[in-house]
Amino acid sequence: MFLRSAERNGTSPARGDVDVLLVCSAGGHLLQLWLLAGAWAGMSHAWVTLDQEDARTLLADETVYYAYGPTTRSVTNLLKNLRLACSVGWRLRPKVVVTTGAAVAVPFAWVCRLLGAKVVYIESLTRITAPSLSCRMIKPVANRLYVQWPELSASVPGSLYVGNVSGRR
Numbered sequence: 001m002f003l004r005s006a007e008r009n010g011t012s013p014a015r016g017d018v019d020v021l022l023v024c025s026a027g028g029h030l031l032q033l034w035l036l037a038g039a040w041a042g043m044s045h046a047w048v049t050l051d052q053e054d055a056r057t058l059l060a061d062e063t064v065y066y067a068y069g070p071t072t073r074s075v076t077n078l079l080k081n082l083r084l085a086c087s088v089g090w091r092l093r094p095k096v097v098v099t100t101g102a103a104v105a106v107p108f109a110w111v112c113r114l115l116g117a118k119v120v121y122i123e124s125l126t127r128i129t130a131p132s133l134s135c136r137m138i139k140p141v142a143n144r145l146y147v148q149w150p151e152l153s154a155s156v157p158g159s160l161y162v163g164n165v166s167g168r169r
Contacts (some may be wrong), residue, residue: 002101016092016093016125017044017090017092018044018045018046018093018094018095018117019040019043019044019094019095019096020043020044020045020046020094020095020096020097020098021045021046021047021048021088021089021092021094021096021097021108021112021117022040022046022047022048022050022097022098022099023047023048023049023097023098023099023104023105023108023109024048024050024099024100024101024102024104024105025049025050025069025071025101025102025103025104025105026050026052026054026055026069027052027054028120028124028125028126029101029102030049030054030055030058030100031054031058032100032124032125032165033098033099033122034058034059035098035165036098036122036165037054038101039098040098043064045063046062046063046064046088046092046094047059047062047064047065048061048064048065048066048067048084048088048104048108049064049066049067049104050066050067050069050104051066051069054169065084065088067080067081067084067104068080068081069104071102071103071104072103074118076100078103078107080104081104081107081108082107082111082156084107084157085107085108085110085111085112088108089108089111089112089115090115091115091118092097093115093116093117094112094117095117095118096117096118096119096120097109097112097113097117097118097120098120098122099119099120099121099122099138100121100122100123101121101122101123101124101132101134101135101138102124102132103133103134105121105134105138106134106137106138109138109141109142110138110141112163113141118143118144118155119137119138119141119142119143120143120144120145120146121135121138121142121143121144121146121148122143122144122146122148122165123135123145123147123148123152123156123159124147124148125148125164125165125166127147127148127149127152127155128149128151128152129135129149129151129152130152130155130166131147131152131155131156135156139156139158144160145158145159146157146159146160146161146162147160147161148161148163148164148165149161149164
């Protein structure tokens with residue numbers, strides 16, 4: 001289900017006009033990324049997420065590309081999202097992709113990296129001792145990889161721990 005909410009309002013970014021592409025699953029992944037909005041304040045940006053109520057509510061005034069779900073164990077939706085990643089990546093040419101995962105982020109990280117974007121991955125707050133599958137799949141193309149627990153940084157070489165999104169340390 002490929003919808004572009006802001007295009008319906010006439011505010012969609014032009015091709016090649018996006019500084020930051022924000023990619024995440026709905027739910028907790030979306031909330032964590034949304035809480036970091038100050039990091040890209042003043043920059044042009046667009047979102048990719050799943051079409052669920054929380055996404056429609058939190059991102060009501062944003063440019064949003066809705067990906068295909070469910071993403072877990074669905075080769076069909078993986079291929080659809082790969083095609084969507086190629087289309088959105090080619091059209092927007094983001095300078096940076098920022099993602100908190102999960103599976104929907106994998107094709108976007110790889111495609112946009114191949115198109116020249118930098119990739120920043122923020123591992124889920126729920127991952128304390130072992131990285132997620134999404135983290136392991138995105139790590140080879142990530143320019144920066146943040147973990148939200150100091151215990152996890154030992155399990156993910158090259159990762160950075162600077163705290164967690166909730167503000168607790």
